Amino acid sequence: MSFPAKIICLTEETVETLHLLGRSDLIAGVSQYAERPAEAKNHPVVSQFIRSDIERIVEIRPDLVIGFSDIQKDIAKELVGRGLNVLITNQRSLKEILEHILLLGRIVGEESKAKILVQQFEDKMSDIRSKAKSFSRTPNVYFEEWDQPRLSCIRWVSELIEVAGGKNIFGDRVGSLARDREVIDEEIVSRCPDIILASWCGKKVKLDSFARRQGYGALKAIQTDHIHEISSTIILQPGPALFVDGLDQLFEIFKKFSGP
Numbered sequence: 657m658s659f660p661a662k663i664i665c666l667t668e669e670t671v672e673t674l675h676l677l678g679r680s681d682l683i684a685g686v687s688q689y690a691e692r693p694a695e696a697k698n699h700p701v702v703s704q705f706i707r708s709d710i711e712r713i714v715e716i717r718p719d720l721v722i723g724f725s726d727i728q729k730d731i732a733k734e735l736v737g738r739g740l741n742v743l744i745t746n747q748r749s750l751k752e753i754l755e756h757i758l759l760l761g762r763i764v765g766e767e768s769k770a771k772i773l774v775q776q777f778e779d780k781m782s783d784i785r786s787k788a789k790s791f792s793r794t795p796n797v798y799f800e801e802w803d804q805p806r807l808s809c810i811r812w813v814s815e816l817i818e819v820a821g822g823k824n825i826f827g828d829r830v831g832s833l834a835r836d837r838e839v840i841d842e843e844i845v846s847r848c849p850d851i852i853l854a855s856w857c858g859k860k861v862k863l864d865s866f867a868r869r870q871g872y873g874a875l876k877a878i879q880t881d882h883i884h885e886i887s888s889t890i891i892l893q894p895g896p897a898l899f900v901d902g903l904d905q906l907f908e909i910f911k912k913f914s915g916p
Contacts, residue, residue, distance in 0.1 A: 660763065662718040663764075664720070664722070665687065667893070668686075669724070673757055673895055675693050676896055677773070684718050686699040686703070687705060692893075710734055714738050719741065721740055722745075722760075726746065750816065752894075758770050773896070785821075787907070788910065791914035795822045796847065796848060796849050798849035798851070803854075805838050806838065808824075809824065817853075819906075822910050841872070844872075848875065848876065849875060851910070855888045855891050858888050863883050863885060866878060891905075
C-alpha cells in the first residue's frame with residue numbers, strides 16, 4: 657500500500673497532527689495561520705483560510721491536499737479541477753475531531769501512533785472531567801466567537817466547556833454555520849453568564865468593551881471581572897490544540913471561579 661509523500665495542509669490542525677504523528681516530513685505547504693508547533697513556520701506558505709495560491713499548489717504537485725469545512729469548498733473545487741486529490745473534512749464535535757486524527761493516521765501509515773494519541777486525549781478528558789466534579793459550583797459560561805454580529809461558540813468548544821466543568825449558556829445553539837450561532841445582547845444578559853470567554857477568530861479581543869454593552873453591568877461576569885480571552889490557536893482549531901492546551905486553560909479558569 658502506498659502513502660502520500662507530499663501533503664498540502666490548508667488549515668492548522670492537520671499540520672499539528674502530522675507533527676505529533678512524527679510525519680512533518682510529508683508537509684509540502686501550509687496555511688499562513690499555522691503556528692503549532694513552532695516548527696510549522698518553516699513550511700512553505702501556500703494558503704490563507706478562504707483563499708489559496710492555486711498555481712503554487714499545482715506547481716508543488718502534492719499527492720494530497722487536506723482542508724476543512726464547507727468554507728473551503730471553492731478552493732477544493734478548483735484544485736480538483738486541476739487534477740489534484742483533495743480531502744475536505746467537516747469535524748464539528750470532539751468525537752469527530754478524534755476520528756479525524758485517526759483518519760490522518762491511517763492516510764499516512766501511522767495508525768498505531770494515532771490510536772495512542774487519541775487515547776491520551778481521551779484519558780486527559782476523563783481526568784479533567786473527574787477533577788471538575790469537585791467544583792463547588794458550575795459556572796454558566798458565555799463564549800463569544802465574534803463580536804459583530806455576536807456569535808456564540810461552535811459545538812466542539814461547547815463540549816470542551818462541559819468537559820472542563822462549565823455550562824455553555826447557548827448549548828442549545830451550537831450549529832455548524834455562523835448564522836446558527838448568532839445571538840443578541842438581550843439573550844446574553846437574560847441567560848446570566850458567570851464567566852465570559854472570548855476568542856474573536858484571530859482578532860484581538862477588547863475585554864473592556866463588554867462592560868460598555870447595554871445591560872451587561874448587571875452580569876456577574878462583569879461585576880466579578882470573570883472575563884477572559886482564549887487564543888484562537890488553542891480553541892478554534894478542530895484538532896490537537898484543544899486537548900493539549902485549550903482544555904487546561906478552561907479548567908483553570910473554572911477552577912478559579914469555583915474557589916477552594
